[in-house]
Amino acid sequence: MANLDSVLACLDLNLDRSVARLSELLRIASISTDPAHAAECRQAAEYLAGDLAAIGFDASVRDTPGHPMVVAHHDGPAGAPHVLFYGHYDVQPVDPIAEWRTGPFEPVVETRPDGTRCIAARGSADDKGQLMTFIEACRAFKAETGGLPCRVTIFLEGEEESGSPSLNPFLDANRAELSADVALVCDTNMWDRETPAISTGLRGLVGEEVVVRAASRDLHSGYYGGAARNPVHVLAKIIADLHDETGRVAIPGFYDGVDELPQAVRTSWQALGMSDEAFLEPVGLKLPAGESGRSVLEQIWSRPTAEVNGISGGYTGKGFKTVIAAEATAKISFRLVFSQDPERIRAAFRRFVEERLPADCRAEFHPHGGSPAIQLPFDSPVLETAKAALSDEWPKPAVMIGMGGSIPVVGEFKQRLGMDSLLVGFGLADDAIHSPNEKYELTSFHKGQRSWARILAALGAR
Structure with missing residues (x-):
């Protein structure tokens, strides 16, 4: 616990530096769907591989028929679990450019009337800000303890926003290297600003x-x-x-x-307080149209x-x-x-x-x-470990939720690598991903780092 306390303090002390590092990454226009930005996609991959190497990972840029992948490895204590962290460095196009308040690749920290602050730029929430929360947690562990509590592989993709055409062949070709005990995926949202969430199912x-x-x-x-x-x-x-x-x-x-x-899961969902009207009213509807009851x-x-x-x-x-x-x-x-x-x-x-x-x-x-759908066992020990770690960090206890959409890589990890995924993200519903004026809450970025530090420590102690 003493080591974790010093890691958390390190993250607090170095928040401004971590925002500066994220800003460097956000300035790279790594739009994967546009061939005109191929050089920037490679630049983003090289930036991340260099940053990971600087904190002690064995990191490399791997070529594919499309944009490159980044793979990085770091040993952990004997007997500690092996985790694979997944993120993507590519971003969506920025059109319509006229609707941006600031340059999409000119990141700024904005303070809003209510005093909250956010990092505004394309990719800040999807997915550069999210993936950097994990890297910053690893950086702090290395700075304070000289190592990591788990064996860690980091796998960063450059084509997620353009259909991932190189993903499956890469997974098949590198199955032994990328297989781990569990995958950590940080491309999801919290329930609200004070309540972290673990997504247990993807349709x-x-x-x-x-x-x-x-x-x-x-x-x-x-x-x-x-x-x-x-x-x-x-x-x-x-x-x-x-x-x-x-x-x-x-x-x-x-x-x-x-x-x-x-029944326990149904009761926990009911406790979230989401009424039919509250869900449908923002889109101009009132009455649910699906299965009765x-x-x-x-x-x-x-x-x-x-x-x-x-x-x-x-x-x-x-x-x-x-x-x-x-x-x-x-x-x-x-x-x-x-x-x-x-x-x-x-x-x-x-x-x-x-x-x-x-x-x-x-x-x-x-x-x-x-x-196929992905459904993690509701009684998974990894879920319970992560839930407790998140609940220690945020004002409200973590909740386990589902997702109506799909994250294809999670299914591929299960099918091709034989491992389940822990989906923990710190985005918010109003982050405007894929839209003009995308942003990432500074609280999400800061407490996301602290959350991953707690999760890594908890997984390493299991």
């Missing part, structure tokens, strides 16, 4: 595009209306059949592998969904055209939970469509990705 995803075809060409609705099959009608009815009157998905077998929440948090964190993301057919331009379309198209996504099988869901959806096609119609399908 999976299946994307499908279905095209229903009928006549060999578009038809005049006066000549053929009523006699010819209309694919828009057919597809609309199929879509309407996807849900029953209670909001459940009506595809046979859809809920195979879907478990009920443990489920809270909004259950619906977005622990229940599977079927959503229509786009539908088209016939004439959709200005004015009016009396036509019966030859085809109609819908893009449909399924969010998955627990142990639902993405390919079984895809096959079941296709059967569901084909069984409802009239004799004169045919369907074709185009897949758009698929990944």
